[in-house]
Amino acid sequence: MHEAMFYSRLDNNQVLCKLCPHYCKIEEGRFGNCHARRNRNGILSTEVYGRIAAFELDPVEKKPLYHFYPGKEILSVGTTGCNLHCLFCQNHALSQCDNRKPVLIKTLSPDDLLKAAQKAKHNIGIAFTYNEPSVNYEYMLDVARKVKQNNLVTAMITNGYINPDPLEILLEYIDAFNIDLKGFNEKFYKKYSKATLGPVLETIKQVGKSGKHLELTNLVIPTINDDEDEFENMCQWIVNELGENTVLHLSRYFPRYELNQYPTPPEILFNLYDIAKSYLNHVYLGNMATEIHSNTYCPVCKSTLIERTYYHIVPKGITAEGKCIQCNTQVIQHYSS
Numbered sequence: 001m002h003e004a005m006f007y008s009r010l011d012n013n014q015v016l017c018k019l020c021p022h023y024c025k026i027e028e029g030r031f032g033n034c035h036a037r038r039n040r041n042g043i044l045s046t047e048v049y050g051r052i053a054a055f056e057l058d059p060v061e062k063k064p065l066y067h068f069y070p071g072k073e074i075l076s077v078g079t080t081g082c083n084l085h086c087l088f089c090q091n092h093a094l095s096q097c098d099n100r101k102p103v104l105i106k107t108l109s110p111d112d113l114l115k116a117a118q119k120a121k122h123n124i125g126i127a128f129t130y131n132e133p134s135v136n137y138e139y140m141l142d143v144a145r146k147v148k149q150n151n152l153v154t155a156m157i158t159n160g161y162i163n164p165d166p167l168e169i170l171l172e173y174i175d176a177f178n179i180d181l182k183g184f185n186e187k188f189y190k191k192y193s194k195a196t197l198g199p200v201l202e203t204i205k206q207v208g209k210s211g212k213h214l215e216l217t218n219l220v221i222p223t224i225n226d227d228e229d230e231f232e233n234m235c236q237w238i239v240n241e242l243g244e245n246t247v248l249h250l251s252r253y254f255p256r257y258e259l260n261q262y263p264t265p266p267e268i269l270f271n272l273y274d275i276a277k278s279y280l281n282h283v284y285l286g287n288m289a290t291e292i293h294s295n296t297y298c299p300v301c302k303s304t305l306i307e308r309t310y311y312h313i314v315p316k317g318i319t320a321e322g323k324c325i326q327c328n329t330q331v332i333q334h335y336s337s
Contacts, residue, residue: 002049004037005138006166013042019137020083020161021199035097036081036135049139052106052113053094054078054130057120059311063157064249066284066296068176068213068334069124070306071313074155075117078130079139084159085194086182088221092257094131110142117152125153125175134162137170144173160203161195167206176213176334178249179204183218183225184234192224192259201237208242213334215247217286220264220272222253231272235279245281245299252287266290298324298331305331 006018010025017024017032024032026039036048058076060069082095089095108116117126126147128140133156144154155176181200182193189197207214216238220226238246250272252264269285273293276283281299294308298317303326305318317325322335 001040001043001045002138004044004046006163007044009042013039015039015042015044017044018163019166020134020163021196022083022161032083033085034081034083034132034135036079046136046138048079048081048136050107050109051079052077052108053080053097055105055116057123058127060124060127060155061308061311061313063127063129063155063178064217064251064284064286065155065176065178065213065215066249066308067215067247067282067332068155069153069336070296070332071315072124072336073120073122074125074127074153075120075123076127076129077113078128078133079136080131081135082132082159083135083161083195084132087192087257088219088224088253088259088261089257090219090254091130096257097131110139110146113143114146114150117147118150123152125155127155127157129155129157132159132161134158134166137166141170141173144170148173158203159193159195160200162203163199164202164206167203171207171210171212174212176215177207178215178217179207181216181218181234184230184237188225201241205241208246214242215249217249217251219251219253220269221259221261222264222268224261226264226268226272228271228275232275232279235276239279244279247282247284248276248280249284249286250276252285254287269293296331298327298329300324300329301327303327 008016013028015026022033026032031038038045038047056076060072060074080094080097153175156174157178160179186197189195254263285293296306303317307314322332
């Protein structure tokens with residue numbers, strides 16, 4: 001048993017988990033909302049510590065992170081469980097897994113995972129991804145500390161549903177974040193993700209203020225979260241809180257899990273892309289073949305800096321320091337040719 005952080009004991013052997021905004025009150029023997037943390041005799045235990053259900057050396061673009069060492073590879077790991085329950089989840093086999101019947105590939109201590117990262121050729125570090133990594137908070141923190149001590153980088157691909165105090169600790173050890181901004185109204189979050197929007201926005205602001213690398217992803221679902229006025233409000237919020245150079249990924253929806261909506265028509269994504277580009281310098285389309293909408297352009301002189309075909313990149317007009325060759329504008333802060 002590995003004791004969890006961020007909880008308090010209550011009467012009748014109950015515990016109150018304080019990791020995320022659900023604030024689960026968990027009875028003896030029961031799991032919290034995330035199906036990863038359990039009350040064992042009045043002690044909150046993390047049931048997924050060191051249990052790896054997904055393990056792959058991926059292009060960093062697959063996370064997606066397009067402005068964080070583009071073209072490099074990063075060892076990507078995940079376990080099971082999530083504190084959101086999105087009806088449209090694209091990775092539900094892991095995120096919505098019942099940990100009484102866990103998916104398990106291997107068990108790795110933080111030292112073992114560090115060794116694997118160091119042995120992987122062309123690997124820049126470790127990305128915590130696939131399921132919601134915050135439900136495995138203690139393992140992620142222990143691994144990230146060791147990774148940073150060994151001059152590798154860390155990335156967290158997250159739904160952003162975490163409380164400020166746990167996040168503040170993570171910010172010392174996580175270099176890059178991609179946060180899912182699944183929609184821009186409370187009704188959507190409550191109905192389709194069983195959560196609330198407010199804490200996600202607070203997480204985005206907290207990461208933004210920290211100076212750590214941040215990219216956002218919005219999965220566009222037709223008729224459900226594709227309203228153009230609402231989307232424009234979201235883009236305005238991003239500019240006001242984070243700035244016009246914030247990277248936004250618009251991802252095409254395909255039917256998954258409990259939502260059987262039709263796939264997002266490309267023309268909807270193209271329209272939203274144009275709206276987003278009127279506010280943001282760096283917008284990308286994912287889950288569909290469109291090179292023009294996947295390339296990186298200089299926001300000043302409009303030169304093509306990086307061409308992308310899916311996860312394959314070809315540098316065209318960018319220096320080894322991430323600057324535009326034509327006008328010397330710094331476009332990508334984290335770049336290594």
